[in-house]
Amino acid sequence: MRLLLQRLLALLALSSLVLSPLPASAQGNSFDLAGPALTMAVTREKVTLPIGQVPSLRVGDQLELKADLPADQAARYLLVLVFLRGATNPPPKNWFYEAETWNPKKATLSVKVPEGAQQAIALMAPETGGGYNALVKAVRGRPGVFVRAAQDLYQASLDRARLETFVNGVARVEESAPERLVPVSTALAGSLGIKLNADCLARSRALQASCLTQNRDGMVLQTGGGAASMIDVIGGTTTQFAYSLAATKEGGAGEFSPYISLARDFARLFGVFRSADYQYAPALAVGQNTRLRLQLNTPPSFQNPKSVLVAPLPPIGAAAPPPLRAALKDAVCLAKPGLVLPLEDAPLVFATDYARALTLRLALADGRTVELPVTADAERGGLVVGPDAQKLGASTIGEATLTGSWGFDSFTGPRFPLQNGAPAAWQPRPDDTVVVGRDAPLTLRGGAAACVEQVALRDRSGTIKPVEWKAGAPDEISATLPLQRARPGDLTVLVSHYGESAPAQLTLKGQSEASRLEGFTLYTGDKEGRLVGARLDQVASLEVAGLTFTAGALSRDMGGGDRLALTTDANTETVPTGTSDAKVTLKDGRTTAVRATITPPRPRLELVSRSVAAPAAPDRLALELPDFALAPEATLTFSARAVNTRLSAGDLIEVATADDGASAKLSVASGKLQLIGSDVAVASLTPREALGAAATGPLKMRLVQGELVGDWQPLARVVRLPEVTDLRCDGAACTLHGQELFLIAQVADEAGFQKPQTVPLGFVGGELAVPHPVAGALYLKLHDAPDDVVKLVVPAGAAKKAK
Template sequence: MHKPLLSLALAALLGGPALADTAPFDLAGPALRVSVTHGGQTLPIAEVPQLATGDGISVIADLPDDQSAHYVLIAAFLRGSTNPPPDKWFFDTETWTKKGRKGLSLTVPDGAQQVVLFLAPATGGDVSTLRNAVQGRPGAFVRAAQELAQASLDHGRLATYLDAVRRTEPDDPGRLARITPLLARSLQVKINADCLTKLPALQAACLLQNQESLVLNDGHSNAITDAVGGPGADLALQLSATPQGGLGYYSPYIAAIRDVIGIFSSIHTAKYQYIPALATLDGDHMGLLLNAPPSFHNPKSVLVTALPIVAPVHVPPLQLVDPSPSLCGQASTPLLPMDGAPLVYATRYAHDLSLRVALPDGRTVDLPATPDAEQGGLVIHVDGRLPAGFKTPLDATVHGIWGFQPFDGPKVTIQPSQGGQWRVPADAGSAHAGSITISGGASACVTGITTQANGAAPQPAKWNATSPTTLSVTLSAPPAKEGAARNGPLTIAIAGPAGSPTDRLTLSPPAPPEGMAVSLIAHAIQRPQAAPPVPITLGSDTEIPGDATFTFSLRADKGGRFTGKETVEIAADSGGGTATLSTASGLRLADRQVMLATIEPAKALGVSAFGPLRARIVRDGAAGDWIPLGTLVRLPRLRQLDCPSSPAPAPSAPASPAAPVPTPAQTCTLSGDDLFLIAAVSTTPGFEQPAEVPDGYPGTTIAIPHPANGALYLRLRDDPATVSKIGG
């Protein structure tokens, strides 16, 4: 950059009080009516991003009928910073005259690169003065035209963003949080994400702060304006990274504005001062936005604006957000998410946009497309324009016109919505939680998914399309309704474009896993080595004392084999918990078919466990059938049996059931602990005249009959059907 221009940029960023803060372009100036003709076709200026040699340009000052100040409309073609334009490249008309009200009819000459328009207050020598200024410093006006074009494009993106944020919708409090990230992506603006954490009523005010610094660098609009003068804002952006320049606060938009203000401030004269004007386009209406009120006293204000540059066409680089895009042919207005070209959303340069669909019979149909920055893509208007009932996917291409030049954008697939297409993978038929992938249908046509299970109401499910024909669905079965079976069938309802279910898939309840079959081989009981003073001899080898060490062996049936990863669960019928044995504690493998298990019931199951004892094998979460081991019994600890030295004579005949209770001379005293575990004691195995122990007896002695022939029998409460013997 030349030293004079460097000084101007420095002055723009770091200079005096007039440039300390960027003046907002918020003052409405006069307007122009501009249209361009190319190849016999005429477009309004709002649809023309670039000019070409030979283009016809119509420029008319759109001033009110009571306009009192007389303006001269002047157009100048530029051809480079070191090549002053000739006199014949300047055109002017007096806007207040009959002829002047028709405006200027221009033709872009060969070699021209830019067009600058001036609205100058009428004075003697105004045209020659402006011509001399442009020819004397062509580089300044080339740069100014470039910066004005860039700033106008950036201002359009900013205005589109601000209009969307300022629009309030009281019935949709979550709107800003939803659309702001999409606006930022579409328009290439930066937002303060912290604003979206505030209350909805405070979000808009926060998002509107530091407006000029919101606009980010955009490769597409830069490519349009940099084609002539080279990167105009680069120096200003580099300077803004310095402490004096604000450490990067300035956006490209601010840089361009400060640059052009600095340029025009340096070339004012006693007669004229130059005021840059940003263009706002609507059809052929070109409104001018000023950053200072014009003056009609010396130095009079000359309004300066620029038309699009003369350069090759730069087609918008539209990019698909989804790398495998597909749309539903039955949807009314599907959205095609796109980014990469903010000017598609902020201007009308891209017009007559459509999605051009190739039909099976060779014809094509154009579906109108509307850019929507708030939704972040092109809204495709299908609305019944496709053949009814088409069965196979259709290929489509984004098509449009950029200025005067047609262009083709990304390719898209149009999918048909058909019922009965979705399928559950064969290996996922019993899933009730987690996620599941379903396939076969048109994912673009799915509008919602619900799941229903266990008699509960349908619940919305989370889902996302993983490809044009697959969906990932998150399953979370609701709790069972009272009276309904748990883990019943799970129904997945898939809704299509019209909102009605098109497919219903049913997942069967999980089948119970098949357990391992085993059988009992043998068992062994090892009583404590310190025998009690008065032992008890159990009446059956199926009885298992709670104080013993119990070992049993199991055989794997039906060709099964033990791996060592199995566990054995052991439980009593009443009063205790469940013990779990593993090879780390209580289990040993004899070989691949035989396993031994050892347990101390009172320690493993608790002192209250009793009754039928059973075991089962558990492997890989699957439990086998319970097998009986025996009956767990708790034994009282008998300390002493005291009997008279001479028992009463035995009766001559067998005692009858109604015989009187033995007299004290005929009884013995049995002492010990936990006597409540005894149900009854008798001198005969038939228990004809038993001495019964009351329920829950807490004492330590009981009176029992004198043993005949030294024998006494007892029944235990834990196994009252079996007769055991007191003594050896």
């Protein structure tokens, strides 16, 4: 689409040359020609500000305006200040003020903004007889054009200021620290709302800066949530063509210019008001201190028709500051060196001097109010807090609010989440005791988490080790102490804070934790029981009812306790139920006792019967599978009897693959399960539908009754089958035809596989040489079931004679 825009712009320029005789067609889009400058100051209620700090004018403001021309200026310029009051209301003649820039006595305009004025523009015209009256007539004749020009040129001037700030920042870092160009340009683009060309960052360092600052049309993004960008004013277009271009995404409805209407208005302006003496040319006015630098997009003409420069002044009316928002979710530490408070969607704070006297007002917990100066820094993406922030000591911050002035008006907001807590406030929770011999969790509360720079552990030998930590809350940090090799005794945790020379020291008591045994549970018939307690990593084995269980997998409960699996190879079905004492042997040889609970066996399912219904495949040779196997697309119907329990409508039968990679729960509500009496259920499923296309191999089932689950029992084996379409023989040599023959591992002419023919791994052909069938059959072994024998039935006459 960008190429389409370029072609449209080329066509636009061509059409303007053909269709319009106006000199405006020579205008460009970049506004990169330096024009003359204006100097201006605004006084309001005895306060005078340079124009670079004034975002808007107000009725009654005193304006001091003059042209800032070089001493050897040859062409005489007439400076005209015009106030406008709306598109349909021509301004009175006494709202026009002229200055003769070549005459020191008449070069300065000192004017008050009149009641009812809404916009102001400055016109600079080469002096010619009757020029002033011609300008007055032009503005009064079509005020709407100049109202629109004032609005859009002012907005374009602000966007130009953002672009120049970006370009100057890139140039500055390229000269001083080219290795920082990537992070700085990225930060500048984010602060100023500039569309960053990511491809430039992948180029060599010598080419990055020039790449980032070329093709400036369309670099300035809309702010306030918009995503469109600014293309500079296009002069000399026909109205119909301008409307057509504005309807495209690139021409104004999306990524590019929202100012195509400005080009249309200027085209009308040029066409209507061009005279033998004057033609009109737009100018951007970029404010800096007392100067307004005019940027032109076409060279001015000093021959008839002479160019009249049209430059915007700030709008007239209330100037609310931009909706400043703090781009912070979590608290940050005020004492952190070089602290930057990020702002969201506030490019004019960085690109202009409208925001001034910025301070961070801190309401401290001790009742004091402190104001710290802050500076807007586009390269760092926010407000930089000065070094005075580290002089507050341990004072806790109650509230931190940005204050300042936007032009003449003061503003308050936004608020920033800041911390500045005392290091000594940290306390271990729930107490100061930790267990040595393994990694130990530690929670500290009471301080300012954002101000913690690092955490370390000092053991009894004086060795200091870094500790991993994270903030759990504004006043809480969680750490993991490396105590695997630590011995009992005092330990010291060192918590370093920003702005503090010495870390806070917290003494902990390191203790060995003995195993705490709470109970052992075993379901009769199970091979695995569960021991619950603490420090169960010391347990080696357990004996109960004459059976020995050995330690297996250890896990941790959410509450902090241990769970240890203990397994045996013995038969536990005859172990009497009830409670008794079990003997526990620890790894160091010590023994202790624990209460053991033997419960009745878990509910389980016994397979009663099953049947397989495979979809018809009339164009394939039949494959006879073993009773336990089924194809993925076949429907398995099975019945199972519940043992050690009674069935109810809320019970489920869960079917899963051997690796638990896929599972399905069959219920009465889903229609996949029916109860026959209180102990038998009939269920059905199609593996491909219930478990997915990747489900192959053994299937297992178990009964689920609420939170109680039974043991897994074997159910069936899912086997992917090749599609065998025919068998062709020429004497003793036969060829099998079909699809997915790679699923076959071996082929033989008898079920014992005395002389099998192996299919090469990776075989993907549609024809496979096989032995001649015997008694109308061949026998296959498949990769999904290498131990099963699948019979390929070859009906009489099906072994076709090869042609």
